Amino acid sequence: MKLCVKNLSFSYGFYSQLFDHLSFEVEEGECLFIGGANGSGKTTLLRILAGLQDFSSGNIHVERAGKFFSRFPREYLQTESNGLFCHLSAFQNLRFWLDTQGQKVNLDTLSKEACEWGFTNPFVFKSLAVKRFSTGMKKKLSLMRVFLSEAPILLLDEPLNGLDETSCHLFFKKLEQLKERKKIIILSSHGRLGLCEKVISHKLFLSSFEEARRVE
């Protein structure tokens, strides 16, 4: 299976072309890093891939066993929000998202995963409303949702925002595990690659407006 983007163009009106004829492919078990300065279109590109934003022209599809699919299951981690239900607990949030996907919730697996991400206090994980969580805790919970999902394509927009050093290390470890599970991972960041380098298969740098684009 591979995600193919061909000749993708997007502009906000006539004068602000964000990207033009952008093409790339990501195969299963690969991780694409999208870099670039603020305003270069990283979030817009991920929103387009998530199906949340229309694009001017081009084609996005998944190729699987010689067949092409324009609609495909994916998980999206937003940068500015976490997609959580703030009145519910962390456990209730995770259970809901996994239930909607038909994934059987194993309490032990969830608790183990939660402990790994630093939710060691059962009261905090099972009973405390998410609205009382810090920014980092919300981000970690959101990452848990994405990582536990069985969707084959993961779109992570600025996943390191708000995370502490330990959580960043855990994030990179989890990325490696996801690659082994043959997931297609696309993540964006405005910098701070650090330990991420070794899990990245391809890099795509978006430049603001008319500057050249560089794909490695």
Added chain:
Amino acid sequence: MKCSFLKQTVVFMKHYARCELSSKERFFAPLLFSATLLVMFNFSFGESIPRGYMVNIFVAEVFITLLFSLQLSFMRQFDLESEDNAFEVLRVSNVSYYALFLGKYFVSVISILCVVLPSVFLAWFFLAADLVDVEFSFYFYFSIFAALLGLSALGSLISALLQKLSGRELLYPLFFYPLGSPLFLLAQQIALFALEGKEIFSLLLVLLGLDLFYLVLALLLFDEIMT
């Protein structure tokens, strides 16, 4: 792993029921609003109403109170999804939008019933002395329930439609009142006829037909909104 439509509907129902229970102000705000309206109505009428009009006044009080408190309740239908942008995650996720809407709809009907029933009781309580001869048949309560079935579908749809707009407090009544009034007027008339002991069966069928129409329309348009 694929989740069946029915299972997803149940998951959404459970989830929204949990959300309703965890944010109690969503239930108490319309209930207190209804109670306040009813108290104000009854104090302003005082002893001046002729006894022959008591049934009309009772039905009018109940339905006017419901009209305003339902709007208050429906307008907040998708607030939980907006708080942390969960709506967008739902759009990206592999979920059935019909299941999502139906889950929300069923919970909305039940939670609004929890507002409506105490309101009806309170309205009766204020006028109890003058309503001793009136028989509260099953059809009276059923007409209110049937009105809620259609209005909940309409309310949830408009709430989803206006969810992203900044002026939705202003726009909501502009959509809700004109579109909901046929259903509302019919239900009010049926409730009045039921209390007066008149034949209402054919009117009730029309009301249920309207409910079905609103529900199907809401389901189809909700899918459009999400995609």
